[in-house]
Amino acid sequence: MGYMNQILSSPQRLMQSDGVEMSSFQELINSRRSVYKFTDEPVSQEIIQAALQAASNAPSHKHTHPWKFYFLGEATRKRLIPTISKLAKVKSAKLQSTTVEADSERAISKITKPPLLIAVSSKKSPNDKFREKEDYAATVCALHNMVLSLWANGVGAQWSTGGITRDQETYQILSIDSSTEEIIGFLKAGYPAKVRHVNKKPVDEIVAYLD
Numbered sequence: 001m002g003y004m005n006q007i008l009s010s011p012q013r014l015m016q017s018d019g020v021e022m023s024s025f026q027e028l029i030n031s032r033r034s035v036y037k038f039t040d041e042p043v044s045q046e047i048i049q050a051a052l053q054a055a056s057n058a059p060s061h062k063h064t065h066p067w068k069f070y071f072l073g074e075a076t077r078k079r080l081i082p083t084i085s086k087l088a089k090v091k092s093a094k095l096q097s098t099t100v101e102a103d104s105e106r107a108i109s110k111i112t113k114p115p116l117l118i119a120v121s122s123k124k125s126p127n128d129k130f131r132e133k134e135d136y137a138a139t140v141c142a143l144h145n146m147v148l149s150l151w152a153n154g155v156g157a158q159w160s161t162g163g164i165t166r167d168q169e170t171y172q173i174l175s176i177d178s179s180t181e182e183i184i185g186f187l188k189a190g191y192p193a194k195v196r197h198v199n200k201k202p203v204d205e206i207v208a209y210l211d
């Protein structure tokens with residue numbers, strides 16, 4: 001069998017309740033949800049490598065491969081705590097919160113708790129804004145390839161663009177040069193403790209067929 005035939009025949013076919021035949025890949029895409037609560041079970045290096053492989057196979061115009069994935073270990077996460085506390089205090093004051101200490105603890109745990117915490121960066125092109133926009137799009141493709149690969153192995157993930165992902169102190173702590181790379185977010189990942197249901201727009205509301 002030729003290589004292409006192997007690829008085309010590889011997805012396992014499933015029969016949906018409405019009688020529409022769906023590939024298991026289609027099922028995988030449709031079932032993915034952002035996961036916010038994780039168990040403590042570690043994610044294996046094999047699953048991480050597969051996710052990185054999936055990310056590196058994302059499309060990029062002119063083969064720029066603008067993405068980079070920084071896995072944040074315990075020591076790096078600890079170094080982020082003063083910045084997280086600073087940002088949490090500003091947010092609490094803005095919301096006139098009466099639980100400032102608890103707000104800060106919650107914000108810290110969002111960074112220290114996930115089994116995997118990955119900062120995703122995209123290459124900047126200050127002199128070519130169109131290239132930078134295309135590279136951002138490519139990095140999002142790579143990020144989502146990674147999310148889908150993890151999901152295929154039972155691992156949930158959530159993309160976060162909270163203040164900590166954008167603060168200049170974060171760039172310093174992670175040794176990322178903000179003039180050449182933009183952190184487009186943090187990916188938190190681990191085995192799901194809970195998966196939410198999310199209502200999506202019906203397909204007929206997001207499509208227009210033009211003649």
Ligand SMILES: Cc1cc2nc3c(=O)[nH]c(=O)nc-3n(C[C@H](O)[C@H](O)[C@H](O)COP(=O)(O)O)c2cc1C
Pocket residue numbers: 032033034035158159160161162185198
């Ligand atoms: C660019 C981007 C940034 C996001 N940032 C956050 C975030 O900072 N905090 C958060 O709770 N969820 C964040 N999310 C996750 C969305 O809230 C989530 O995708 C949405 O609720 C839909 O749920 P689903 O991913 O399960 O379909 C982000 C998603 C995207 C695409």
